[in-house]
Amino acid sequence: MQIYHTYGELLAKVEKTGQSVQVLGHAPDGSPVVAVRAGGDKLPAIFISAGSHSTEHAGVSAAVELIEQLHTDHQVYVIPTRDPVGLGGYAHALSLGLGETPVLDSFAQVEEILRREGEVLYEDEGRLLALVGDYGYASNRPGTHTHDAQWGFYLKLQELQKTRPEVLAPLRGRRLYMTPAQAGVEGTGDLGRAYTLIISLEGEVLHLNRFHDTLWAPVESRVTRQLLARIRPGISFDIHESQLMGDHYWLSARHQKNPEDEAWEQRAARATIQAIAEVGATLAEDGDVLGGVPIEQTWFRKSEKGVYWLDANLRGEGLNLMDFASRIYGMAFGTEMGMYGSFAHRVRLGMLTVQSAVKVFEERYQ
Numbered sequence: 001m002q003i004y005h006t007y008g009e010l011l012a013k014v015e016k017t018g019q020s021v022q023v024l025g026h027a028p029d030g031s032p033v034v035a036v037r038a039g040g041d042k043l044p045a046i047f048i049s050a051g052s053h054s055t056e057h058a059g060v061s062a063a064v065e066l067i068e069q070l071h072t073d074h075q076v077y078v079i080p081t082r083d084p085v086g087l088g089g090y091a092h093a094l095s096l097g098l099g100e101t102p103v104l105d106s107f108a109q110v111e112e113i114l115r116r117e118g119e120v121l122y123e124d125e126g127r128l129l130a131l132v133g134d135y136g137y138a139s140n141r142p143g144t145h146t147h148d149a150q151w152g153f154y155l156k157l158q159e160l161q162k163t164r165p166e167v168l169a170p171l172r173g174r175r176l177y178m179t180p181a182q183a184g185v186e187g188t189g190d191l192g193r194a195y196t197l198i199i200s201l202e203g204e205v206l207h208l209n210r211f212h213d214t215l216w217a218p219v220e221s222r223v224t225r226q227l228l229a230r231i232r233p234g235i236s237f238d239i240h241e242s243q244l245m246g247d248h249y250w251l252s253a254r255h256q257k258n259p260e261d262e263a264w265e266q267r268a269a270r271a272t273i274q275a276i277a278e279v280g281a282t283l284a285e286d287g288d289v290l291g292g293v294p295i296e297q298t299w300f301r302k303s304e305k306g307v308y309w310l311d312a313n314l315r316g317e318g319l320n321l322m323d324f325a326s327r328i329y330g331m332a333f334g335t336e337m338g339m340y341g342s343f344a345h346r347v348r349l350g351m352l353t354v355q356s357a358v359k360v361f362e363e364r365y366q
């Protein structure tokens, strides 16, 4: 249950598995975005990914563990993280704009650097938004706005896009790195990761789990799409976590392109949520899913306790990775583990999700 503080540590661990590692492309800091080939030779393939939201680090650790701990005859491809830059932490992300890596221990230091080296685009109590070089940076002091400070700033940016689009205009087509401000979260903390946002050319505030169906796409999304086209997975997983619900868990299923696939998705969802409940995890309530928004006002529909089906048509913002995989390739699941649970427990739930659903997938192809 390793926590990877740098991407180099993760790559070293992946190399140690002895499995073949394929470089798919390179992130803006030059880091390779990699896929690891594990499992057997049977088709269709299984695809596992995590880390497009770098603050959700237990998903990344679970994906790495599964390279060795998903026992199956099927081919397995794992992209352990889709955001090497964000995993490396806020100081690392800031090095892209600064040209050198600063030493950062506090929000005061972050703010001081952004003011001195950058062009300040927006500020209010505790929040600062600046452009440094070709990159945007957001600093968000914890305590000023609630424990889910990062989510709060994200909503603020969406509001700015609607009410004062000129504020975000200099960031169009750029990456914007946010401080996590999650002091109580093992593996993330206040500055231990950088949450990557992408401001689209049209000004939408998006992130690395978007751009799976668009002509313009950041490299991390583009190379993931290329891998999927090559391996055509019969089942796909994207392991996420949520800052909105303590230590609760829910499974995110996707409707399928034909009734047979839909029935298998339903069956795998049921088996998975039962396995999760059996290890004593607390399953989410409707209010957990989107920070208290009534479920009927969201783009999620519940089939049973802890299982929510995402409808990307209701949400907008294009397709996330599992939306895309379900429309083109087959069964697809996302997880959401509450990131205020213990790190080991969160990793275990991520792994158990994949292991449980894959058992049903294997039955299908016996």
Ligand SMILES: [Zn+2]
Binding pocket: 053, 056, 240, 241
């Ligand atoms: Zn996520």
